Amino acid sequence: MVEQTWGSDRRLTAISRANLSVPARQAMVDKQVLPGRTVLDYGCGRGGDVRGLKLLDCQAAGWDPFYQPDTRLEPADVVLLTYVLNVIEDPIERRKTLKEAWTLASRVLVASARLTWEKSKVRGEEFGDGLLTSRQTFQHLFGTAELRSYVEEVTGVRTISAAPGIVYAFKDESARLGYVAQRIIPDARWLASEDTASAIAAVVDHVEHRGRLPRMEEVPQPMAELLRHLGPNEIRRLVRDSADPAKVDQGSKRATLNTLLFLAVELFNGRGPFSGLPLSIQLDVRAFFSSYREACQRSDRLLLKLRDDPYVRGAMNASAVGKLTPTALYVHRRALDRMPTVLRLYEHCASIAAGRPQSWTLAKLRHQGRAVSWLDYPDFDSDPHPRIRSSYQVDLKTLEASYTSYADSKNRPLLHRKHEFIAPDDPDTARYERLTAAEVRAGLYEHPHLIGTEKGWEAELNRCGRTLRGHRLVRARDA
Incomplete structure (x- = not known):
């Protein structure tokens, strides 16, 4: 076994965790980490994931050059390489670390890294192929396509993006195919x-x-x-x-x-x-x-049909689910499997290439160009006009991804006509349709260009003298 040498003081990048990290949680959701399988957290930091996995009856161990240097390195079914590649400033050492983690994995390597859209959260000066922070720690932020191709190059196997910034590399091809089948069928x-x-x-x-x-x-x-x-x-x-x-x-x-x-x-x-x-x-x-x-x-x-704009647009027109706009089809996650097969393929290709985010509500499929966005409206079921929290988009031509957060926005986009995003036989369809019909009668949709954001919608409610009680529209004076 090659002894791993860690250069800079990377212990400062290790954080204390009260809950499982996003990659460990994703691996459990995807049934890669299971009770009975052995797990090695390679570069475990303070060991939060190891403790959490043990509480869930997983046979977990952790190694870290500073916090757990005495752990005996032995092969494990699953090796977690969680936000380690980011902090290694030497490209040669970075590659050796990934290779060593791959050597230790007998079933699957779960490699994760911070992504380029997090650059605004990292303050530092350019150093090598990354940033050197004021604490003298290093961060190399990966593009989604870069991370996947990098892991493929080092391991020599085809990989799958399980979620943004999380890549699975399987030792056995049948295990990879089984995971793909699990996601699709x-x-x-x-x-x-x-x-x-x-x-x-x-x-x-x-x-x-x-x-x-x-x-x-x-x-x-x-x-x-x-x-x-x-x-x-x-x-x-x-x-x-x-x-x-x-x-x-x-x-x-x-x-x-x-x-x-x-x-x-x-x-x-x-x-x-x-x-x-x-x-x-x-x-x-x-x-x-x-x-x-x-x-x-x-x-x-x-698959070739994905290149055919008229065919894709025709499939969107024929789809029994989703809201079609001049630029894209929007479909709720509960109705995604009801789309025509070519559109399901469209969304799946993007998810395999760059990963679906863990939290999302609507999938947006563009019909000009090829891009899929997963939009998160966390209060879709409870809010009659839910506000967007984030958007994660994958361009299928370049396989690059971008992320937009609306958490700090003072005037977030919001949704109308919720029934159009879900299936006609969805249990909530009738309730949403009644609300839309009441809003149309009240004149709230007379100026559609004004109602797409929180402030514009509030202004129209005030103009029409209406307010909302749950999914019921009432006169403001009756509220």
Whole structure:
């Protein structure tokens, strides 16, 4: 094992944490850090993540040249390299540190770094390829594309951006593909089973949603035990007699489109062999396509459609969900999977390249040029006209990202006609529609150019003598 030498006094960059860091939390959300897997926090600082992970029953250890120098460095399933690359002023040493972390990871390396849009928070003078602060600490701020390509170059594997500034590098290609599938295709749903009859009902439900019989390797172990005494032909007959053909047909179409979506994203990210695909995807290909080659050809055509402006605009016009403006389609995260497949691909490609932020409400897909923004309206459900908190945009041509915070703005943009962003059958649609209709009757939308910001909207409410009580519009004198 190569001994890591740390040059400057980087201990000053280590902060005390009351909660898990953003990268550690993201790795848990993405089921990369799990109880039973070993975790090494390489460059752990004061050890906040290690303590937090241990409380969650993870087998975590931390090494740090100042705070934990005596920890024995041993390979771990997951290695966290959390905001370490930023603070190394020597590019050669920075690269060696990343390489050592990669050597220690037996399953996945979670590499994170501060990004260029944080430059306003870092005060210092230019030094090398970064900034030297007044505390004599160093910061190299990465671009999103720079971080991903840097990790790929050093590790020699294709990586995935899990979130802004967080990159996963998998040791095994099947693990990477499994993670991509997890992000794109919903987990198989299984009804609870306590006896053979309920287990068969669960299989029938699965067939109606997936469009094909599951293999026993896909079935939860307790359910497989309940079905073990039945032969494959008998299970097939029972399902055929019980399943709704119309639902099975819909499930087949949904699974076919999801498979195409997965393969198209894989082409965007670099497609691997059929044998490396997750088992469920292999079975979908065999069930819904004549061959893997045919499935890939169809997904290739789908990916090419992203370059076709009229086709993308047509898909936006045809979308059953979302608000279409002269420049973009805006869709609530609850309705994202209801978009046409080419638009889902559009959003997924951006997320794989640069990562979705952890908090977001609406996805904005531009139809001129290719860029996706994730907009955060934290009070969307409770506020009749929610204010924006932040915007994270990815340009698909350059793969560069930008971030805008509205936290300190005195006149934030806000939303109207909330029902247009969600699906028609969303439980909140009727309530939002009633509010919009009342606001139209009151004349609040007569000057649309005035109502897009907090101050303009308040002025129009005053002009019309109205105020809001939750999602009800009332006369101001009645308030």
